[in-house]
Amino acid sequence: MALKAVHVSDVPNLDHVPENPSLSLYSTSLPKGVELGKKRNPRLMVIGHRGNGMNVLQSSDKRMRAIKENSIASFNAAAAFPVDFIEFDVQVTKDDCPVIFHDDFILSRDNYGTVFEERITDLRVSEFLCYGPQKEAGKHGNALLRKTKDGKIVEWNVETDDFLCTLEEAFLSVEPSLGFNVELKFDDHIVYDQDYFIHVLQVVLQVFGYAKDRPIIFSSFHPDAALLIRIEKDKYPVFFLTNGGTEIFYDVRRNSLEEAIKVCLEGGLQGIVSEVKGVFRNPGAVPKIKDSKLSLLTYGKLNNVAEAVYMQHLMGIDGVIVDLVKEITESISDLMKPSNDEEENSVDSAKSKPKFTEQELSFLLKLIPELIQI
Numbered sequence: 001m002a003l004k005a006v007h008v009s010d011v012p013n014l015d016h017v018p019e020n021p022s023l024s025l026y027s028t029s030l031p032k033g034v035e036l037g038k039k040r041n042p043r044l045m046v047i048g049h050r051g052n053g054m055n056v057l058q059s060s061d062k063r064m065r066a067i068k069e070n071s072i073a074s075f076n077a078a079a080a081f082p083v084d085f086i087e088f089d090v091q092v093t094k095d096d097c098p099v100i101f102h103d104d105f106i107l108s109r110d111n112y113g114t115v116f117e118e119r120i121t122d123l124r125v126s127e128f129l130c131y132g133p134q135k136e137a138g139k140h141g142n143a144l145l146r147k148t149k150d151g152k153i154v155e156w157n158v159e160t161d162d163f164l165c166t167l168e169e170a171f172l173s174v175e176p177s178l179g180f181n182v183e184l185k186f187d188d189h190i191v192y193d194q195d196y197f198i199h200v201l202q203v204v205l206q207v208f209g210y211a212k213d214r215p216i217i218f219s220s221f222h223p224d225a226a227l228l229i230r231i232e233k234d235k236y237p238v239f240f241l242t243n244g245g246t247e248i249f250y251d252v253r254r255n256s257l258e259e260a261i262k263v264c265l266e267g268g269l270q271g272i273v274s275e276v277k278g279v280f281r282n283p284g285a286v287p288k289i290k291d292s293k294l295s296l297l298t299y300g301k302l303n304n305v306a307e308a309v310y311m312q313h314l315m316g317i318d319g320v321i322v323d324l325v326k327e328i329t330e331s332i333s334d335l336m337k338p339s340n341d342e343e344e345n346s347v348d349s350a351k352s353k354p355k356f357t358e359q360e361l362s363f364l365l366k367l368i369p370e371l372i373q374i
Contacts, residue, residue, distance in 0.1 A: 065159060076175060
């Protein structure tokens, strides 16, 4: 069995990920333009998505409903595993308090059972914190509901619930060695002016006195916001979030990895965070990103599958944002542990062809059947 150079072609069926990922992933191939194995990172950064993982309330997988996302409980649960950062979403309330919440709207039910929604940025912080569990003993908060992508309204029920929280509380209550990937969240359906971005950023930065030596990464899907963060606060790395072409937006800067590279280079940003499907469909962009001295992180459902994460390690991707923190950190720790043969026989990669252990080949074969020739 001989290894051949990988020139991979378009990937079909990347939208479905098994709820309980196993070693039998799916038969597919990657797009053209990348040779695996030439650059091997010694380790892969792991970032917990919204803490210990996002909530998918309608999922049959209990792990997606284990701990309330974007909460202190979720953040500290992730800190128990070897993750470098946690990622969370920050918005600013009407009375200028940075709070941590993903959705643009918060949904609840009144005394008559009628469902209503309120925009997070239209609430005062006291109103925002009145939803869900309350810190005060015996006090009951407003019901917390959520709208699914298909428009269904579901109860926000998780096995371990927790209070909604502010950014200041996160700085004060989360393990201090754990890095924060602070995503500044804006509504895609609103056109914001520059003054609003500047105001939001200044409000957020007011609580950074609590950051101390904590590692911080800023990110945003909005290119103008990301560029302003870099101008206003060059102390912290800023990453541009992109769907990598898997969705199309009016702003062309959001529609491809190539456009994301331009945004970063023109604005002095440090890296890109892409939906992983965008990278697998266009892996030729990876060497372009690396040649541009930019870091590359990914997010998405496929990052809950160990084989997909390991493939990114081989491609030279710097880090992954994951929901299944425990499972993925354990899997990649086993997968990326060098064998004795590797340590004894390591040579200059420029003078030798890429080599893989039997374990590596086994996983690559499951993901890309076209990788080898008999």
